Amino acid sequence: MDRMHIEDEMDLLDPKELRVSLDTFGDLKVRLSGEAYTKVQALRAFPISEAMRFFVLREESGKEIGMIEDPGALDPSSRKALKEELERRYFIPKIVRINRIDESYGMPHWDVQTDRGNRHFELQTRQDARRLSAGRVLIRDADGNRYEIPDIRKLDPQSRALVEAEV
Amino acid sequence: MILEVSEETKEFVEEIPEEIRNALDGRIGAEEKIRVSVSTDITLEGEYGTGWLVATDKRLMSFSPDGTGAPRVIHLPLEDVASVEMQNLFGSNTLKVRTGDRGIEIARFSKSLVPKFAQVPSEIETLIRKKKPLEKGAEEKTAHTEARSDRKQRRCPKCGRVIPESSDVCPRCIKKGKLLYRLLGYAAPYWKLFATGLSIMLVATIIGLTPPLLMRMLIDDVLVTKPLTEGISGLRTFILSLAPRGSTSLLALLVGLSMVVSVSSNGLRAFRGYLMARFGQRITLDLRNKLYRHLHVLSLGFYAQRETGRIMSRVTQDVSRVQDFISEGLHEGIRSILTLVLIAAILFRLNAGLAILVLLPTPFLVIVTLLFSKKLHRVFHTLWKRMAGLSAILADTLPGMRVVKAFTQEEREVAKFDRKSAQLFYMGLRAVKLRTMFGPMMTFITYLGTVIIWWVGGREVMEGHLTLGDFTAFTGYMWQFYFPVQMLCRLNHRFQHAATSAERVFEILDAEPDIADMPHATELPEVTGRIQFRDVTFAYEEGKPVLKHLDFDVEPGEMIGLAGHSGAGKSTLINLICRFYDVNEGAILMDGKDVRDVTMKSLRSQIGVVLQDPFLFNGTVTENISYGQPDAAMRQVIAAAKAANAHDFIMDFPDAYDTQVGERGTKVSAGERQRLAIARAILKDPRILILDEATSSVDTETEAKIQEALERLVKGRTTFAIAHRLSTLRNADRLLILEKGELVEMGTHEELLKQDGIYAKLCRMQTKLSSIRAW
Numbered sequence: 001m002d003r004m005h006i007e008d009e010m011d012l013l014d015p016k017e018l019r020v021s022l023d024t025f026g027d028l029k030v031r032l033s034g035e036a037y038t039k040v041q042a043l044r045a046f047p048i049s050e051a052m053r054f055f056v057l058r059e060e061s062g063k064e065i066g067m068i069e070d071p072g073a074l075d076p077s078s079r080k081a082l083k084e085e086l087e088r089r090y091f092i093p094k095i096v097r098i099n100r101i102d103e104s105y106g107m108p109h110w111d112v113q114t115d116r117g118n119r120h121f122e123l124q125t126r127q128d129a130r131r132l133s134a135g136r137v138l139i140r141d142a143d144g145n146r147y148e149i150p151d152i153r154k155l156d157p158q159s160r161a162l163v164e165a166e167v
Numbered sequence: 168m169i170l171e172v173s174e175e176t177k178e179f180v181e182e183i184p185e186e187i188r189n190a191l192d193g194r195i196g197a198e199e200k201i202r203v204s205v206s207t208d209i210t211l212e213g214e215y216g217t218g219w220l221v222a223t224d225k226r227l228m229s230f231s232p233d234g235t236g237a238p239r240v241i242h243l244p245l246e247d248v249a250s251v252e253m254q255n256l257f258g259s260n261t262l263k264v265r266t267g268d269r270g271i272e273i274a275r276f277s278k279s280l281v282p283k284f285a286q287v288p289s290e291i292e293t294l295i296r297k298k299k300p301l302e303k304g305a306e307e308k309t310a311h312t313e314a315r316s317d318r319k320q321r322r323c324p325k326c327g328r329v330i331p332e333s334s335d336v337c338p339r340c341i342k343k344g345k346l347l348y349r350l351l352g353y354a355a356p357y358w359k360l361f362a363t364g365l366s367i368m369l370v371a372t373i374i375g376l377t378p379p380l381l382m383r384m385l386i387d388d389v390l391v392t393k394p395l396t397e398g399i400s401g402l403r404t405f406i407l408s409l410a411p412r413g414s415t416s417l418l419a420l421l422v423g424l425s426m427v428v429s430v431s432s433n434g435l436r437a438f439r440g441y442l443m444a445r446f447g448q449r450i451t452l453d454l455r456n457k458l459y460r461h462l463h464v465l466s467l468g469f470y471a472q473r474e475t476g477r478i479m480s481r482v483t484q485d486v487s488r489v490q491d492f493i494s495e496g497l498h499e500g501i502r503s504i505l506t507l508v509l510i511a512a513i514l515f516r517l518n519a520g521l522a523i524l525v526l527l528p529t530p531f532l533v534i535v536t537l538l539f540s541k542k543l544h545r546v547f548h549t550l551w552k553r554m555a556g557l558s559a560i561l562a563d564t565l566p567g568m569r570v571v572k573a574f575t576q577e578e579r580e581v582a583k584f585d586r587k588s589a590q591l592f593y594m595g596l597r598a599v600k601l602r603t604m605f606g607p608m609m610t611f612i613t614y615l616g617t618v619i620i621w622w623v624g625g626r627e628v629m630e631g632h633l634t635l636g637d638f639t640a641f642t643g644y645m646w647q648f649y650f651p652v653q654m655l656c657r658l659n660h661r662f663q664h665a666a667t668s669a670e671r672v673f674e675i676l677d678a679e680p681d682i683a684d685m686p687h688a689t690e691l692p693e694v695t696g697r698i699q700f701r702d703v704t705f706a707y708e709e710g711k712p713v714l715k716h717l718d719f720d721v722e723p724g725e726m727i728g729l730a731g732h733s734g735a736g737k738s739t740l741i742n743l744i745c746r747f748y749d750v751n752e753g754a755i756l757m758d759g760k761d762v763r764d765v766t767m768k769s770l771r772s773q774i775g776v777v778l779q780d781p782f783l784f785n786g787t788v789t790e791n792i793s794y795g796q797p798d799a800a801m802r803q804v805i806a807a808a809k810a811a812n813a814h815d816f817i818m819d820f821p822d823a824y825d826t827q828v829g830e831r832g833t834k835v836s837a838g839e840r841q842r843l844a845i846a847r848a849i850l851k852d853p854r855i856l857i858l859d860e861a862t863s864s865v866d867t868e869t870e871a872k873i874q875e876a877l878e879r880l881v882k883g884r885t886t887f888a889i890a891h892r893l894s895t896l897r898n899a900d901r902l903l904i905l906e907k908g909e910l911v912e913m914g915t916h917e918e919l920l921k922q923d924g925i926y927a928k929l930c931r932m933q934t935k936l937s938s939i940r941a942w
Contacts, residue, residue, distance in 0.1 A: 010806045043818055048825035049789070050801055056818050064815065069802060 013057070013066035015073035020081045028085045030057055030065060037065060042085045048138060051090070055082065092146045093119065095139075098159035101166055107142070108166060114147065121145060131167045179203040179290050187219050187230050190240065199223040202294055205287060207231075207276040209259055211239065220262070220274045222291050224298065227264065229273040241273055245298040251288040262288065346669045350493065353450045360449070364442035368498060371435035372505050374428055376513065377402075379643035381425050387636030388412045389421065439498070447494020455486045458672060465675075466682040467747045471707075476562030477555045481675060484554075485668035492665030500658050503651035510648045517637055517644075524623055525645055528615045532652050535612065539605050544663040546598045551667055553591040560584055613649040620645060682749050684766050691765035694758040694773055696723035696854045696885030698744065702753035705743060713739045715908045716753070723854075726886040728899030730926060735905040737889045741857050744887065745774055757855075775853035775884075777877075779860035781844030783835065788817055789824045791843055795851040803850060810879050811846035812872040813839070838869035845876050856881060858888040870895075893926075893933055902926060 093114035203222035218231035904912035
C-alpha cells in the first residue's frame with residue numbers, strides 16, 4: 001500500500017478550462033469545461049499572508065468548485081474579473097497617515113488617513129493591532145473592519161512614532 | 168578475629184554491638200567473614216526496636232529482641248536459601264527468605280531504612296550464588312527488584328533532612344556563597360562591562376568622600392582661623408598653596424570645588440548605574456534563555472511532578488529577582504564595602520583614638536544583622552512558596568472553570584483561595600514585622616556612634632585637642648560610614664531573596680532529563696515502520712509496573728488497534744513508542760534498532776501523533792498545521808487540510824488560513840481542532856502514526872468526517888490507534904487487548920470475537936449501549 005501523496009488532494013482547476021467573468025448583476029460567473037456556475041464566491045485562502053495567490057471558488061451553496069493557485073495563468077479578462085471581485089470582497093484600506101491615537105478606558109481610538117479617505121475607528125484592545133513581519137501592521141477595529149499599514153517604516157516620522165507606541 | 172570485616176562489602180557492614188557480638192561468637196566459625204550486618208528499627212514482633220541481620224559466607228542470621236531478654240535468633244545456612252525478597256508493605260518493609268519449603272521473615276524495618284536495605288537482598292543473593300554456584304538458571308532472577316527505594320530522593324544526602332515536595336534540593340544545604348560564585352560564572356563573558364562600571368564606581372566613590380574634608384577646611388581655614396598646631400598635608404597643602412587661609416578667594420575656591428565634586432560624582436553615578444543595569448540585564452537574558460531552553464530538554468516525567476504555575480514563576484519572577492540583585496545589589500555591595508574601607512582610613516588618619524570609639528557599635532550592627540538575616544531567609548523562603556502556591560491555584564482552577572461551575576463548587580474554590588491568600592497575608596505580615604523591627608534597631612545602634620562623638624569629641628574640642636573642623640568632618644563621615652553598613656544589612660535581605668530565587672533557577676537547570684540521547688546515539692534513518700516489543704516492562708513508579716512483559720511485532724504499514732479498560736496501559740504503551748519514557752526492562756525496536764540507541768529527534772520526527780484533545784498554539788491556522796514543518800509550502804498546507812476534511816471549515820473563516828486560533832483567536836470546536844491536528848500529522852507525513860482517542864468527544868457526523876480523513880491518513884503507515892469506541896477500530900489489521908498491563912488477546916476483530924474473551928465482552932457491552940442510545 002502506498003502512502004497518500006498529499007499534493008493530489010489540492011484539486012487545482014485547470015486555468016485553460018476556466019473562464020471567469022462578471023455578469024450583468026455584477027455577480028461572478030464561472031465556466032469550467034462546459035459547466036456554468038453563477039453567483040460564484042471567490043475567496044482568498046491566505047487573505048493576509050498571500051493575498052494574490054490561492055483562491056477558492058465556491059458555488060452559491062458554499063460547495064467548493066476548486067482552487068486557483070496562480071491567477072497569472074488565467075486569460076486576461078478572467079483575471080480582471082477575478083481581481084475585481086476579490087477587491088470588492090476584501091476591503092482593507094491602507095493607512096497612509098496617522099493623525100492621532102487617543103485612549104480611553106484602555107481602548108485606543110485611531111484617527112487616520114487611508115488610501116480610501118479619512119477614518120476614525122476604535123479598537124477593543126491594543127492586541128487588535130497586530131504587527132506582522134517586515135513592519136506590516138494589521139488592524140481590526142471593534143466592529144470587525146480591517147485596516148492595514150503595509151510598512152510602518154515608510155510612514156512619516158510622526159505617524160510612525162504614534163504606531164510604534166501602540167503595537 | 169572471627170568478626171573481621173571483609174573489605175569489599177563494607178557498605179553493608181555496620182558496627183555490631185557487644186550483645187550481638189556475644190550471641191554470634193558461639194555460632195559462627197573462626198574463618199567466616201561477616202559480609203552483611205545491618206540494623207533494623209522494627210523487631211520481628213512488630214515493635215519498635217533494634218534487630219540485626221547478619222550474613223557471612225556460610226549462613227544468614229537474624230537477631231530480634233522479643234522483650235524477654237535474649238533476642239530471638241533465626242539461623243539459616245545459605246545452602247537452604249532459595250531467594251531473598253523485599254516486600255513493600257504499608258508503613259514498613261520486610262525481608263523475606265524462601266527456602267525449598269517455607270518462607271521466613273528475617274528483618275523488618277520502617278520506610279526510612281529502605282535506602283539502606285535496598286541492595287541487601289541482591290548482596291545476600293550474591294553470597295548464595297558464591298556458595299552454590301551450580302544452581303539452575305531459573306534462580307537467576309529473584310524478586311528483590313520489586314521494591315527498591317523510591318526513585319526520587321526524599322532526603323538530602325548531606326544532612327539527612329527531608330526535601331520539600333516542590334523542590335529537588337535541600338533548602339538548608341544551599342551554600343549561598345557557592346550560588347553567588349555560580350552566578351558570577353554567568354557574568355564572566357561581560358567582565359569588561361563590569362570592570363568599566365567598577366572603575367567608574369571607584370572614582371565616583373573617592374570623589375564622593377571629599378565634601379567633609381572641604382567642610383573641615385571651610386571651618387578651620389576660612390571661618391575659624393586658629394593658628395595651625397600641627398603640619399598639614401595632602402589636598403589641604405595643595406589648596407592652601409592656591410589661596411591664603413582666611414581669604415575670600417579661598418572661600419570661593421572651596422565653593423567652586425564642592426560644585427565640581429557634586430557635579431562629577433553625581434554624573435559618574437548615573438553613568439555607573441546605567442552600566443551596571445546593562446550588565447545585570449545581559450546576565451539575566453542569558454539565564455532566562457538558558458532556563459527556557461533547558462525546560463524543553465527535560466522529559467515529560469519532570470512536568471508530571473510539578474505544577475505549571477510554579478515552573479512559570481521560576482522563569483519570570485525568580486529570574487528577575489536574580490537580575491535585581493546582580494544589577495543593583497551586587498554593585499551596591501561592592502560600593503558599600505569600598506566606602507567603609509576608605510572612611511575608616513580617613514577617620515583613623517584624622518584621629519585614631521576617636522575613630523576606634525566611633526566604630527565601636529559596628530560589631531553590634533553586624534551581629535544583629537546576622538541574627539535577623541537567618542530569620543529573614545526562612546520567612547522569605549516560606550513567603551515565596553506561599554506566593555507560588557497561590558499562583559498554582561489560579562493556574563489550576565481557572566482552566567477548570569467549567570468543572571467548577573458544573574459541580575457548583577465556586578464557594579469551595581473561593582474558600583480555598585481565601586485560605587491560601589490569608590496564609591500569604593500572615594506570612595507577609597511576619598516578614599514585614601521582622602523587617603520593620605530591623606530598621607529602627609539599626610538606627611538606634613547607629614545613633615550610639617553620634618552620642619560617643621558628641622561626648623568624647625566635644626570634650627576634645629573644648630580642651631583644644633581637636634579642631635572644630637575635625638569635629639565636623641568626623642560627624643559627617645560617621646553618618647557616611649553607618650549608611651553603607653546599613654546598606655549592607657539591607658543588601659543582606661535582598662541577597663536572601665536573590666539566593667532563594669537563584670537556588671530555584673539552578674534547581675531546574677540542574678535537573679537532569681530522565682531521558683536523554685545516549686552518547687553513542689545515531690540518527691535513525693527513514694524507517695519502514697516495523698516495531699518490535701521485546702519483553703517490555705515499564706513502571707512510572709518503581710514496584711508498580713504498568714506494562715508487563717509485552718512482546719509482539721508490528722509489520723510496516725500495519726494498523727494496530729489498542730483496546731482495553733482504562734488504566735490498562737494503552738497510553739503508556741504509546742508514550743514508550745514515542746520514547747517519552749524509557750522502558751525498565753526489555754527493549755523497543757524500530758526497524759531493528761533499539762529506540763534508546765537513536766537520537767530522540769530522528770525518532771520523533773518519524774512519528775505523528777493525533778491526541779484526544781489536540782493542543783493548538785497561539786498563531787494562525789497555517790502555523791498550526793505546519794507546526795512540525797514550519798517551511799512547508801502553502802499548497803502543502805492546503806492539501807493537508809483538504810485531506811483532513813478541514814479545508815471547508817477553514818475557508819468559512821473570514822481570514823481563512825490566516826485565521827488566528829488559540830488564546831486570543833477564533834473559537835475552534837473540538838472536532839475542528841481534531842481535524843487540524845490530523846492535517847498537522849498528514850503534513851508531517853510520518854512513517855508511524857499514533858491516534859490516541861482521535862474520534863472521541865465529537866458528534867457522529869464529525870466523527871464520520873474525521874474517520875474518513877483518518878482512513879486516508881493511515882494508509883501505508885504503521886498505525887497505533889487507541890479507541891474506546893471499538894467501532895472506530897474496525898479498519899485495524901490486528902487488535903491488541905491489554906488488561907492490567909498485560910497483553911491478553913491479539914488478533915483480528917473476527918478472531919477475537921470467536922475467542923469470546925475480553926474483547927468480545929467489551930464489544931457486546933458497547934452494542935448494548937449503542938442500541939440503548941439509538942432508541
